[in-house]
Amino acid sequence: MEGQMARPQAADYEERREAILDRAAELFAKSGFPSATVSDIARACNASKSLLYHYYRSKEEVLFGVMSSHIDDLVDEVVSVCEGPGTARERLTALLRRFMKHYVGAASRQKVLLNDLNHLPDDKRQEIVAKQRRIIDAVQALLVEIDPALAESAGEARAQTMLLFGMINWSSNWYDPDGPVSPDRLADMAFAMVAPDR
Known part of the structure; x- marks a missing residue:
């Protein structure tokens, strides 16, 4: 109807969207995305399905929100560190x-992010993959700066980069942050294995 205004969003709209992503991430990580239903997500949020649909149109949209919010944080770290001061070794550390x-x-x-990427629609999956590649490329560039010999073999440079990510990305499957090794120390150990200080 002409002159009708859209309903304003609640002041805490973004906070509620983020809270849904937190609960959904826990559910997907525990049960797997395919097994989780919209009803399961709503139950985890102590909300109705209709309220959930007010914030996200589909289960896949929730999944994309979980992944994109996480990877955007990682991209922000790449930009902050890579554009900052220090040697390549210091920046990568x-x-x-x-x-x-x-x-x-x-x-x-x-x-x-690691387990459910293939459940996104193709366009959304490609958006996440592009950000993943940006992160990988930035780390590879730092490794090449640390060891210029890697510049002579793009395949070896990529392999070394992926070995590094293989060590840290999957640490969530076994690492105990309350154990004897701190997150910083674990990161330093992984770095030392692919780029020892000669």
């Missing part, structure tokens, strides 16, 4: 430590 803090602080989101 700092970046890996920040990654580990995110992995520990958002362990459920990290598991969902």
Whole structure:
């Protein structure tokens, strides 16, 4: 109807959307995305399905929200560290430590990102993959800066980069942040294995 205004969003709209993502990430990490239903998500949020649909139109949209919020935080860290001061070794050490803090602080989101990417619609999956590649490329560039010999073999440089990510990305499956090894120390150990200080 002409002149009709859209209903304003509640002041805490974004906070509620984020709270839904937190509960959904825990549910997906525990049960797997395919097994979780919209009713399960609503129950985890102590909300009705109709209220859930007010914030997200589908289960896949919730999944994308979980992944994109997490990977956007990682991209922000890449930009902050790579554009900051320090040698390549210092910047990569700092970046890996920040990654580990995110992995520990958002362990459920990290598991969902690693395990459920193929359940996104193709366009949304490609959006996440593009951000993943941006992160990988930035780390690879730092490794090449640390060891210029890697510049002569793009395949070896990529392999070394992926070995590093393989060590830290999957740590959420076994790592205990309350154990004897701190997140910073774990990041430093992984870095030392692929780029020892010669």
